[in-house]
Every structure is written in structure tokens, then in C-alpha cells.
Amino acid sequence: MVTLAKPVHRAPRQPKPIQRRARVRKIGAGSHAQQVRKANALWVALIRAKEPSGICPRCHKSKWTDAAHLFTKGGYPGVRFDLDNGVPLCRMRCHRRIDSDHEAKREFALRYLGKERYEALRLRAIGRGKCDMLLTLMYLQQTYDKFLKPLPAAECR
Numbered sequence: 398m399v400t401l402a403k404p405v406h407r408a409p410r411q412p413k414p415i416q417r418r419a420r421v422r423k424i425g426a427g428s429h430a431q432q433v434r435k436a437n438a439l440w441v442a443l444i445r446a447k448e449p450s451g452i453c454p455r456c457h458k459s460k461w462t463d464a465a466h467l468f469t470k471g472g473y474p475g476v477r478f479d480l481d482n483g484v485p486l487c488r489m490r491c492h493r494r495i496d497s498d499h500e501a502k503r504e505f506a507l508r509y510l511g512k513e514r515y516e517a518l519r520l521r522a523i524g525r526g527k528c529d530m531l532l533t534l535m536y537l538q539q540t541y542d543k544f545l546k547p548l549p550a551a552e553c554r
């Protein structure tokens with residue numbers, strides 16, 4: 398025997414209220430991954446701006462292509478977005494070289510930053526201080542706005 402379910406009387410569906418999306422995304426809005434992507438885009442743009450000539454500051458021969466970390470982002474996450482920890486380098490001659498030769502990297506970093514700034518960066522790197530994403534983003538955004546023009550919207554997402 399087939400039993401039919403009793404019809405359930407429901408109140409008519411109410412239309413969902415329209416939620417207005419904020420037009421301006423606040424600094425720090427979005428997931429952690431989105432914040433990291435945005436911080437990285439700002440960091441890369443600021444590092445590239447260090448050498449407006451476009452020439453790699455290590456070999457003075459090739460054009461720079463990469464924003465290289467002096468202290469690796471994996472080994473020293475606390476200085477991943479530190480502006481002293483980045484330098485625009487050419488990939489083939491210099492970035493690969495310093496990433497595979499610790500002494501060459503140290504020697505270049507000392508020359509590029511000077512002894513005092515290098516030592517201060519080294520202490521920040523080994524200090525294992527945690528990188529506060531919100532403060533990092535605010536700092537990078539303020540520095541970017543002060544020195545560079547607004548990022549294309551695609552990179553801000």
C-alpha cells in the first residue's frame with residue numbers, strides 16, 4: 398500500500414533581504430590566504446621599486462626579474478614581508494646563485510644593506526617574532542601609498 402505524505406503547510410517563503418556588499422575592501426579583509434597574497438603583491442612591488450633602473454644590483458649586467466628574499470621566507474617567516482629582506486635580482490645569474498650559496502648571499506646582503514642594517518635584519522630574522530598579518534598589511538599599504546601608485550584591482554583581491 399502506498400501512503401502519501403501529508404502535505405505540509407508552510408508559510409510562503411520570504412524573499413531574502415538584499416545584502417549590500419561593502420564596496421571598499423578594508424585592509425585585512427578576506428581570508429588569511431587572501432591577506433598573504435595581498436601582502437606579497439605589495440611587498441614585491443615595493444622591492445622592485447628599489448631598483449627603478451631595472452638593472453640587477455648584484456651583477457650590474459642583466460635586468461632584474463625577481464624579488465628575492467635575503468632570509469628565506471620558509472626558514473624565516475617573521476621577515477617574509479620585511480622591506481630590508483628583499484632585493485630585485487636577475488634570476489639566472491644572481492637569484493639562483495645566492496639561493497644555492499649561503500656565503501655569496503651573506504656577502505651580497507652585507508654589501509647591499511650595509512653592516513648595521515644587515516645585522517638588524519639578521520636579528521629580526523632569527524628572533525622568530527611572529528608576523529602579524531594585519532599590522533604587516535597596514536604597514537605595506539601605507540608604504541605603498543606613500544611611494545607608489547595604487548595597485549591594479551586584480552592584485553588587491
Ligand SMILES: [Zn+2]
Binds near residue numbers: 457
Ligand atoms: Zn644579476
